[in-house]
Amino acid sequence: MKNKQIKKETAVVHKGYDSSVHHDSLSVPLYQTSTFAFSNAEQGEKRFAGEEGGNIYSRLGNPTVRVLEERMAELENGQSALAFGSGMAAVSAVLIHVTKTGDHVLCSRGIYGCTFGLLEMMDEKYNISHSFSAMSTEQEIEAAIRPETVCLYVETPINPTMEIVDLELVCKVARKHGLKVIVDNTFSSPYLQNPIDFGADYVLHSATKYINGHGDVIAGLLVGNDAEDMMNLRMTVQKDVGGIISPFDAWLIIRGLKTLHVRMDRHSENAAKLVSFLKSSPIVNKIYYPFDPDHPQYEIAKKQMKAGSGLISFTIHGGKEVAQYLMNALELIKIAVSLGDAETLIQHPATMTHSVIPEMEREKMGITHSLLRLSVGLEHSDDIMGDLQQAFAKVETHFAQSVQK
Ligand SMILES: *Cc1c(COP(=O)(O)O)cnc(C)c1O
Secondary structure (H helix, E strand, O other): OOHHHOOHHHHHHHOOOOHHHOOOOOOOOOOOOOEOOOOOHHHHHHHHHOOOOOOOEOOOOOHHHHHHHHHHHHHOOOOEEEEEOOHHHHHHHHHHHHOOOOOEEEEEOOOOHHHHHHHHHHHHHHOOEEEEEOOOOHHHHHHHOOOOEEEEEEEOOEOOOOEOOOHHHHHHHHHHOOOEEEEEOOOOHHHHOOHHHHOOOEEEEEOOOOOOOOOOOOOEEEEEOOHHHHHHHHHHHHHHHOOEOOHHHHHHHHHHHOOHHHHHHHHHHHHHHHHHHHHOOOOEEEEEOOOOOOOOOHHHHHHHOOOOOOEEEEEEOOOHHHHHHHHHHOOOOEEOOOOOOOOOEEEOOOOOOOOOOOHHHHHHOOOOOOEEEEEOOOOOHHHHHHHHHHHHHHHHHHHHHHHHO
């Protein structure tokens, strides 16, 4: 069966691997090697000259890593993919690749904190500027585009308020102005959203999250829709900046990726059940979830995502004291940043992931002390809800008592 005819669920299990040339090993072997021995001096010469394919040195490519890259390119409907040692290594590689001194990057209203930090550094050191736009209409995007703009950098859903950016609209406007579109697709995973289908040039992931899905690796992946451009990126930025993945981490992700579709279905199902539960809780005020019909951009979410994914943010009645009391009252749910793991995680953005943003600005973004973010795991939904329910009850009792005192 030719690879092109198989479905993605099958491709993540089989693509890019032929067991008959690997001692019939069912599992993709781990090539834990830094370098490769040439048969003779002439072969080495040919490989360096690009006249013969094959391995040279693991920073330029590794057979285990290559299987992961092929599967990711397939999952994101791209031409080729590159694996990195962290999500931030993928972000920095693509931004270095598309910009030069004097250029401008237009970002969606919210971006990952360290991506913001990187852009600030690029501005200070290399005079590569950036600005933000809600990108909600063509006019709004065009008003934010400058003569020196080279790319649009988008996250959707936006962390932690789950604001949605319309990928079709953004890509249409970018094409009209000859700009590249880079999408950080970490929150949706390639199973739920494929930005290249809407015209994006690059899609990147923190593979640390849903792609690996087991909370034991830090890694990144970048997929592109132009194979030649990606080869260029591999042989310049990736090779010379060097933020590559280790073969062992690639091997773990190959294992995690096999169950991506099964996991994403369950994360999304569990999250949908939790949204209904949270809505019925008197402690909860607002809920932010892309597939909640009350989400202001529900229709756009439906257009570009297959399901709502596993992230829910919600506000509670009360401030920091109540939020922290609630987190401490949980027994099953872990207090941790990161997301996309089998374990349900909760975090408090105002004092954790978004604590470096000045309070005024943070509050404007809707990241108040009342806001909590849940990464819904793969446990039985009854147990996740049960844990929240008992913690809500403790909050009600505790704060009712403190009011009486
Ligand atoms: C975690 C994360 C990153 C950074 O990835 P690392 O693997 O931690 O380097 C980038 N973007 C988003 C949306 C993330 O959640």
